[in-house]
Amino acid sequence: MVAPGSARAPALVLDEPLSLWGGLDPETGAICEPRHPQHGAVVTGRILVMPAARGSSSSASVLAEAVRAGTAPAGIVLGEPDLILAIGAAVAEELYGVRVPIAVASSATLAAITDGQAVDIGSGGVSAD
Amino acid sequence: MLAGDAGAGPALAMRLVVRAAEVLEADRLIPITGAHVDSCLYHGEATIDFVDRLVDGGATVRVPTTLNVGAVDLIHPELWRGDPEVGARGRRLMEQYRALGCRPTFTCAPYQLADARPGLGEQVAWGESNAIVFANSVLGARTARYGDFMDIAAAVTGRVPDAGLHRAEERRARVVLRLAEDIPLPLFDDDSLYPVIGLVVGRLVGGRVAALVGLPPGIDEDRLKALGAAAASSGAVALLHVVGSTPEAPTLTDALQGGEQDDEQIVTLDALREARAAVGGEVGGSIVAASLGTPHASAAELVAIADLLAGRPVADGVELLVSTSRDTLAGAEQSGVAARLRASGVELLVDTCSYISPILRSPSGPVMTDSGKWAYYAPGNIGAAVVFGSRAECVASAVAGHVVRDPTWGTA
Numbered sequence: 001m002v003a004p005g006s007a008r009a010p011a012l013v014l015d016e017p018l019s020l021w022g023g024l025d026p027e028t029g030a031i032c033e034p035r036h037p038q039h040g041a042v043v044t045g046r047i048l049v050m051p052a053a054r055g056s057s058s059s060a061s062v063l064a065e066a067v068r069a070g071t072a073p074a075g076i077v078l079g080e081p082d083l084i085l086a087i088g089a090a091v092a093e094e095l096y097g098v099r100v101p102i103a104v105a106s107s108a109t110l111a112a113i114t115d116g117q118a119v120d121i122g123s124g125g126v127s128a129d
Numbered sequence: 130m131l132a133g134d135a136g137a138g139p140a141l142a143m144r145l146v147v148r149a150a151e152v153l154e155a156d157r158l159i160p161i162t163g164a165h166v167d168s169c170l171y172h173g174e175a176t177i178d179f180v181d182r183l184v185d186g187g188a189t190v191r192v193p194t195t196l197n198v199g200a201v202d203l204i205h206p207e208l209w210r211g212d213p214e215v216g217a218r219g220r221r222l223m224e225q226y227r228a229l230g231c232r233p234t235f236t237c238a239p240y241q242l243a244d245a246r247p248g249l250g251e252q253v254a255w256g257e258s259n260a261i262v263f264a265n266s267v268l269g270a271r272t273a274r275y276g277d278f279m280d281i282a283a284a285v286t287g288r289v290p291d292a293g294l295h296r297a298e299e300r301r302a303r304v305v306l307r308l309a310e311d312i313p314l315p316l317f318d319d320d321s322l323y324p325v326i327g328l329v330v331g332r333l334v335g336g337r338v339a340a341l342v343g344l345p346p347g348i349d350e351d352r353l354k355a356l357g358a359a360a361a362s363s364g365a366v367a368l369l370h371v372v373g374s375t376p377e378a379p380t381l382t383d384a385l386q387g388g389e390q391d392d393e394q395i396v397t398l399d400a401l402r403e404a405r406a407a408v409g410g411e412v413g414g415s416i417v418a419a420s421l422g423t424p425h426a427s428a429a430e431l432v433a434i435a436d437l438l439a440g441r442p443v444a445d446g447v448e449l450l451v452s453t454s455r456d457t458l459a460g461a462e463q464s465g466v467a468a469r470l471r472a473s474g475v476e477l478l479v480d481t482c483s484y485i486s487p488i489l490r491s492p493s494g495p496v497m498t499d500s501g502k503w504a505y506y507a508p509g510n511i512g513a514a515v516v517f518g519s520r521a522e523c524v525a526s527a528v529a530g531h532v533v534r535d536p537t538w539g540t541a
Contacts, residue, residue, distance in 0.1 A: 002152055017335075017365075021172070022506045022509045022510055023509060026172070026173055032509050033508075033509045034508050034509060035407075035508070052335060052336065052365065053365070057167055057256045057257055057258050057261065057274055057275060057276040057277065057280075058167060058170065058172060058276065058277050059276060059277075060276040060277040060278050060279065061168070061170075061172035061173070061175065061176050061276075061277040061278070062172055062173075064175040064176070064179070064278070065172050065173030065174070065175040065176070067175070068173065068174055068175040068178070069173065080336075081152055081153070083149055083152055083153060083273065083274065083275075083276065083279065084274065084275075084276030084277075084279075086148065086149070086152045087145055087148070087149060087276055087277075087278050087279045087282075088276070088277070088278070090144075090145055090148045090278075091145070091175070091179055091278045092175070094141060094144070094182075095175065095178050095179060095182070096175075
């Protein structure tokens with residue numbers, strides 16, 4: 001896994017990759033990138049599902065700050081591993097003892113997840129109800 | 130170090146480096162000769178909690194380390210217009226990174242510092258997306274996309290996972306982007322072409338290593354900076370071979386390391402026109418500000434802005450802000466360029482940037498910029514309405530007080 005842990009929560013499926021830095025407001029948990037298709041959606045407590053992370057190298061800080069502020073997603077499912085988010089999750093666990101599991105899923109699994117569907121992340125991988 | 134014999138701070142740093150090696154499936158760590166750390170920009174209490182752990186745990190950097198921008202201009206602190214409490218925390222974070230032994234450069238363009246430029250093939254750990262793509266592409270140094278926390282962890286341990294762009298074979302271009310042949314030749318002399326190409330490139334390639342074909346040879350560093358910064362905003366671009374301009378790509382065959390591309394795409398004139406319009410088209414006649422110098426303006430760019438102004442004052446009610454590094458500013462103070470800029474009413478900003486901190490008098494805009502990166506991030510970060518144009522158009526607009534922009538851009 002990109003970041004260890006387990007979570008079960010409704011999916012928030014993003015139509016486009018999101019840079020958490022500049023794209024997520026850690027105070028509110030809302031997607032604040034105006035051009036993003038899911039602009040305004042709140043990630044808190046959801047499993048964020050996106051094909052890839054994107055953009056600035058400051059996204060690790062935003063993820064850790066969202067954990068501190070209690071606005072972080074319950075977990076993240078990506079189409080490919082992402083070091084920046086992995087380190088953000090590792091630091092959040094070091095500092096606050098809270099895990100945001102991050103897992104990689106096949107493109108078929110990603111495509112099958114619909115918005116709002118309950119998704120499980122665990123050591124066995126990603127599964128959707 | 131992992132066992133804590135060097136102290137709790139180095140042990141924390143090493144745990145992160147080892148975690149990174151696991152994620153990247155690297156089987157060993159390799160030494161680095163330098164680092165550029167982006168973690169000194171305040172993103173909330175978590176960023177302070179982290180650096181406090183390192184400082185209190187006795188960590189210091191083991192390799193020469195430059196610092197990226199912070200939240201506050203420490204030389205012109207009066208330019209901060211936000212909550213003084215937040216400014217104080219941003220400042221404290223910057224000071225804590227100095228306490229770790231980092232050099233207080235506070236610039237997103239460390240490659241403009243003659244003594245901080247890694248050479249071809251040198252292994253480094255850089256943060257800040259534009260600096261990463263510049264180090265890999267333009268300098269031929271080797272760094273992965275290191276984010277906050279990981280950059281300083283690498284600097285404290287002096288080690289990175291042997292993976293990704295640190296390895297020669299991973300630097301091979303996988304996708305070839307060809308500029309369409311109908312791009313009018315005069316456009317190649319227009320500074321604004323380069324960030325627009327970057328925005329399109331980032332969208333087309335995502336995180337893959339790409340080779341760009343079709344630009345005239347020997348594109349200068351300031352244009353490559355603008356192109357790379359935009360590409361690293363719209364995509365996760367960490368290495369872009371610009372054939373004929375960057376050191377690992379004298380030819381396309383070199384960029385491909387003699388292999389075959391997985392994918393080839395054309396960058397069309399239509400795509401460029403659309404990207405230019407999408408990133409900040411006409412939003413009405415007036416502007417409240419123009420922001421230049423993202424990434425930080427080079428010495429040559431400061432001269433170019435002063436020459437474009439030619440002593441004319443900025444219009445009443447318009448702010449013309451130019452961001453640069455404290456080192457470049459020191460040179461411009463000596464040469465008299467800074468005085469020329471200030472005489473026209475230019476505000477010179479160092480150590481930070483106008484789209485990450487409350488600096489602009491009227492951040493909602495419209496603000497004109499020549500930066501693809503500024504145009505990409507400012508709407509989300511500071512709520513600015515953006516008009517994108519060339520450096521010359523930004524200066525002309527700031528002098529006129531309204532948008533002066535070529536409506537025929539990209540037409541033959």
